[in-house]
Amino acid sequence: MHNPAAETARVSAAAAAGFKPLLQVDRLSLQYRSATAVVQATHEVSFDVHPADRFVLLGPSGCGKSSLLKSVAGFLPPASGEIRLDGQTVRQPGPDRIVVFQEFDQLPPWKTVLQNVMFPLLASKTLGRCEAAERARHYLDKVGLARFADAYPHTLSGGMKARVAIARALAMQPKMLLMDEPFAALDALTRRKMQEELLALWDEVRFTLLFVTHSIEEALVVGNRILLLSPHPGRVRAEINSHQYDLTSLGGAGFQQTAQRIHRLLFDESDASSAAATAAAQPINFGDVRFSY
Numbered sequence: 001m002h003n004p005a006a007e008t009a010r011v012s013a014a015a016a017a018g019f020k021p022l023l024q025v026d027r028l029s030l031q032y033r034s035a036t037a038v039v040q041a042t043h044e045v046s047f048d049v050h051p052a053d054r055f056v057l058l059g060p061s062g063c064g065k066s067s068l069l070k071s072v073a074g075f076l077p078p079a080s081g082e083i084r085l086d087g088q089t090v091r092q093p094g095p096d097r098i099v100v101f102q103e104f105d106q107l108p109p110w111k112t113v114l115q116n117v118m119f120p121l122l123a124s125k126t127l128g129r130c131e132a133a134e135r136a137r138h139y140l141d142k143v144g145l146a147r148f149a150d151a152y153p154h155t156l157s158g159g160m161k162a163r164v165a166i167a168r169a170l171a172m173q174p175k176m177l178l179m180d181e182p183f184a185a186l187d188a189l190t191r192r193k194m195q196e197e198l199l200a201l202w203d204e205v206r207f208t209l210l211f212v213t214h215s216i217e218e219a220l221v222v223g224n225r226i227l228l229l230s231p232h233p234g235r236v237r238a239e240i241n242s243h244q245y246d247l248t249s250l251g252g253a254g255f256q257q258t259a260q261r262i263h264r265l266l267f268d269e270s271d272a273s274s275a276a277a278t279a280a281a282q283p284i285n286f287g288d289v290r291f292s293y
C-alpha cells in the first residue's frame with residue numbers, strides 16, 4: 001500500500017543528503033518551425049527531477065506539456081536551454097527514457113501481450129530471447145497480467161492495454177518513465193484504479209516518473225512534486241510538493257484547498273503572473289509552494 005508518511009521521510013532524507021538531480025531541465029525554450037510560422041511551445045522552463053520522484057507537469061491545454069516530454073525523450077531539440085540526464089546533455093532518444101502515450105493502440109495488434117512486452121528488449125538488443133521472455137513475464141506479473149501473456153491486444157480492455165504499455169516500458173528498466181496523459185482515454189473508475197495501481201507499482205519498483213496531465217486531481221494523487229505551467233507558451237508558474245496526497249485524500253479538506261489553490265495559480269492570476277514572469281528574477285520559497293516571479 002502506498003504510504004505518504006514514509007515517503008515524506010524519504011523525501012526529507014533525500015533532500016538532506018543533497019542527492020544530485022537525475023534530470024535537469026535548464027531554461028528550456030521549445031519551438032515548432034514551419035516554412036511560414038514559428039510556434040513557441042515553452043519559454044525558459046526549468047525544473048529538476050530526483051531519483052524516484054513522481055514529477056508531474058500540470059497546465060492547460062496547449063501550454064507545452066507534451067512538447068516538454070517529447071524534448072526530454074529526445075524527439076524535440078531545444079530552441080534554447082538544455083536538458084541533462086545524469087549530467088549528460090540529452091541529444092537523442094535512448095532506452096534510458098521510455099515514453100508511455102495516451103493511445104494504447106500503440107500496441108501492435110499482431111503480437112501477443114508477451115511479444116509486445118518483449119519487443120523493445122529484443123529490438124534494442126538489451127536481452128536475448130530467453131532472458132527477454134523471463135523479464136517480460138516478471139513485469140506482466142507485476143501489473144497483474146501474467147494470465148494474459150498469450151492474449152492479443154484487441155481482446156483486452158482499455159485498462160489492461162494501459163497495463164501492458166506500462167509493463168513494456170518498465171521491462172526496459174529505464175532511468176526515467178515518461179507518461180503523457182496515460183489514463184485520459186479511460187473511464188473515471190478505471191482511471192482511478194490505474195492511478196492506484198501505478199502508485200502501488202511505484203512503491204514496489206521505485207522508478208522515476210515524469211507524468212503529464214491537465215487534471216489537478218490526478219496531479220495531486222499521482223505526483224510527489226508538481227510543476228505548474230502557464231497557458232501557451234508554457235512558463236513555470238510554481239512548483240508544489242504533493243507527496244502527502246494519494247487516493248485516500250480525495251474529498252478531504254486539505255486536498256480540496258490545495259486543488260483550489262492550484263486552480264487559482266493556473267487560471268485566475270494568468271495575466272498578472274505572465275507579466276511578472278517576464279520580469280523574471282529568482283524563485284521565492286513560500287511554504288510548500290515555490291513561486292517564480
Ligand SMILES: Nc1ncnc2c1ncn2[C@@H]1O[C@H](COP(=O)(O)OP(=O)(O)OP(=O)(O)O)[C@@H](O)[C@H]1O
Pocket residue numbers: 032033039040041059060061062063064065066067068214232
Ligand atoms: N507538431 C507541431 N507543429 C506545430 N505546432 C505544434 C506541434 N505540436 C504542438 N504544437 C504547438 O505547441 C504548443 C504546445 O503544444 P503541446 O502539445 O505541447 O501542448 P500540451 O500542453 O500537451 O496540450 P494538451 O493538454 O492539449 O495535450 C501548442 O500551441 C501547439 O499548437
Ligand SMILES: [Mg+2]
Pocket residue numbers: 065066067
Ligand atoms: Mg499534450
